[in-house]
Amino acid sequence: MPPGDWGLPIFGSIISCACGGTLSQYIKQLTITYGAIFHMKLGSRLFIVISDFHIIKAAFGNPDIQGRPNFYSFKLFKNFKNLGIAVSEGKVWQNGRRFAMRHLKEFGMGKSSLEETIQHEAKELIQDLALSTGIPKELSWNINVAVLNVLWKLVADRRYDVKDTEIQHFVKLTSGDFDDIQGPIALLDIFPFLIFLLPKILKDKWMNVHKMENSRDQVKEFIMSVIREHQVSLDPSNPRDYIDMYLLEINKHNGGLESTFTLEDLLESLKDLFNAGSETTSSTLRWFILYMAIHPDIQTKIHAELDHAVPKDKFPTLQDRNKLHYLEAVIHEVHRKASLAKFGLAHTATKDTRVHGYTIPKGAIVLANIEHCHNNHDYWEKPQEFYPEHFLDQQGRVVLKRDGFLPFSLGRRQCLGESLARTTLLIFTAAILHQFVITAPHGEDLSSGVGTEENPLFNFVKPFKVVLHKKERVM
Numbered sequence: 001m002p003p004g005d006w007g008l009p010i011f012g013s014i015i016s017c018a019c020g021g022t023l024s025q026y027i028k029q030l031t032i033t034y035g036a037i038f039h040m041k042l043g044s045r046l047f048i049v050i051s052d053f054h055i056i057k058a059a060f061g062n063p064d065i066q067g068r069p070n071f072y073s074f075k076l077f078k079n080f081k082n083l084g085i086a087v088s089e090g091k092v093w094q095n096g097r098r099f100a101m102r103h104l105k106e107f108g109m110g111k112s113s114l115e116e117t118i119q120h121e122a123k124e125l126i127q128d129l130a131l132s133t134g135i136p137k138e139l140s141w142n143i144n145v146a147v148l149n150v151l152w153k154l155v156a157d158r159r160y161d162v163k164d165t166e167i168q169h170f171v172k173l174t175s176g177d178f179d180d181i182q183g184p185i186a187l188l189d190i191f192p193f194l195i196f197l198l199p200k201i202l203k204d205k206w207m208n209v210h211k212m213e214n215s216r217d218q219v220k221e222f223i224m225s226v227i228r229e230h231q232v233s234l235d236p237s238n239p240r241d242y243i244d245m246y247l248l249e250i251n252k253h254n255g256g257l258e259s260t261f262t263l264e265d266l267l268e269s270l271k272d273l274f275n276a277g278s279e280t281t282s283s284t285l286r287w288f289i290l291y292m293a294i295h296p297d298i299q300t301k302i303h304a305e306l307d308h309a310v311p312k313d314k315f316p317t318l319q320d321r322n323k324l325h326y327l328e329a330v331i332h333e334v335h336r337k338a339s340l341a342k343f344g345l346a347h348t349a350t351k352d353t354r355v356h357g358y359t360i361p362k363g364a365i366v367l368a369n370i371e372h373c374h375n376n377h378d379y380w381e382k383p384q385e386f387y388p389e390h391f392l393d394q395q396g397r398v399v400l401k402r403d404g405f406l407p408f409s410l411g412r413r414q415c416l417g418e419s420l421a422r423t424t425l426l427i428f429t430a431a432i433l434h435q436f437v438i439t440a441p442h443g444e445d446l447s448s449g450v451g452t453e454e455n456p457l458f459n460f461v462k463p464f465k466v467v468l469h470k471k472e473r474v475m
């Protein structure tokens with residue numbers, strides 16, 4: 001076993017963790033004490049935390065570390081069944097992931113054919129942002145809808161108006177779910193016996209269990225309605241999107257008991273794509289806008305690059321990518337500094353296995369300490385600063401892959417939407433800075449909103465206000 005902290009019987013190290021401040025701070029302390037791979041016990045759960053890029057790569061490439069923990073908070077959203085992509089395991093996960101990768105690519109993920117969709121959404125967003133230039137304003141939920149629309153084109157061949165209140169309601173629910181799973185419900189994950197001991201009222205009122213169930217059921221109803229519409233209009237000779245392909249796959253297996261392709265699994269896979277695809281990319285876009293307001297000097301350099309690369313009367317396209325090295329380096333630096341998923345998504349060992357010379361016992365929960373890698377002097381020249389040069393070579397060309405950089409995790413469960421997120425972010429950020437200058441509201445220091453360690457798992461940016469100023473350009 002890797003070295004580490006067993007803590008007290010029953011409690012494990014939960015008390016030291018609580019006394020040490022945040023989970024991040026406690027893990028930081030253990031990393032200093034025990035090094036790049038260590039164990040810690042929280043409640044009845046054994047965690048293996050890996051803080052070294054190469055060891056994470058080896059561990060997450062290991063076929064025996066591809067499970068997901070049976071956390072109450074994860075499973076509640078799945079009605080306690082092994083379904084969907086993000087928190088499923090075994091054949092269900094393998095088939096679902098392979099199928100999603102294949103068909104999202106077929107309908108345009110990572111291809112230039114999606115360009116028109118991304119541009120259309122970026123234009124809609126720009127028009128919307130243009131309505132409130134010159135005044136301090138919080139970024140609205142329209143951003144989440146525009147981002148979702150890009151994914152939803154591939155998945156369900158449809159778009160929503162960015163101001164559509166119904167779809168905004170669902171993206172808000174998703175965002176709330178991300179907050180709730182980081183709250184007190186985590187106690188049920190690490191002390192599973194409390195699931196039976198705690199009175200329902202405490203679970204509902206304190207841990208928001210009822211709220212999460214309610215959100216799960218509302219999102220389920222919404223996604224089911226999208227599936228039903230597809231069932232009615234399905235033309236087997238002309239599949240339009242991922243949902244059509246999935247329905248045809250179900251028909252192919254003809255309800256065979258062995259098949260993992262079922263309506264219930266389709267529903268859960270869609271919920272996963274909806275959740276994983278909207279909040280993450282939108283939040284990264286918000287971080288980008290915040291960093292631009294904090295670093296006018298860096299923003300000026302992007303403006304100069306854009307002015308040179310994209311004519312005044314043109315909209316940025318993917319073809320401009322090879323002229324936008326600085327912008328792409330800045331987006332990478334935003335991923336690094338934000339470290340959106342601080343510890344990725346937890347994996348589990350599905351049998352006893354070996355990593356870096358240590359035994360990882362079956363059932364152990366393996367965490368990639370992404371936040372640590374992103375802030376480690378071994379990998380970064382100026383880890384504490386916002387320094388896009390981390391991703392530029394001597395010739396000023398962007399360096400896309402670097403040791404120590406893993407915002408989308410690594411290995412067999414690496415984010416399946418990475419290429420989609422990267423393309424969306426490039427076009428959206430280029431379009432925004434092609435049209436606007438972003439500043440902090442007069443007299444406000446936005447840098448205090450950066451580097452917070454309040455959330456244990458996900459670094460979603462707190463609401464902030466910025467002022468957008470229209471550039472003297474013609475679209």
Ligand code: HEM
Nearest residue numbers: 086276277280281284341344345408409413415416417421
């Ligand atoms: C900036 C945007 C994004 C970030 C930072 C991000 C990050 C991550 C991370 C860290 C994981 C965990 C990987 C692991 O378990 O080791 C993950 C998984 C996943 N992501 Fe993303 N993601 C982003 C956007 C997207 C988008 C746009 C989609 C939609 C297609 C997506 C779909 C998924 C899915 C389905 C999984 C589960 C994969 C599996 O369990 O096999 N993500 N993502």
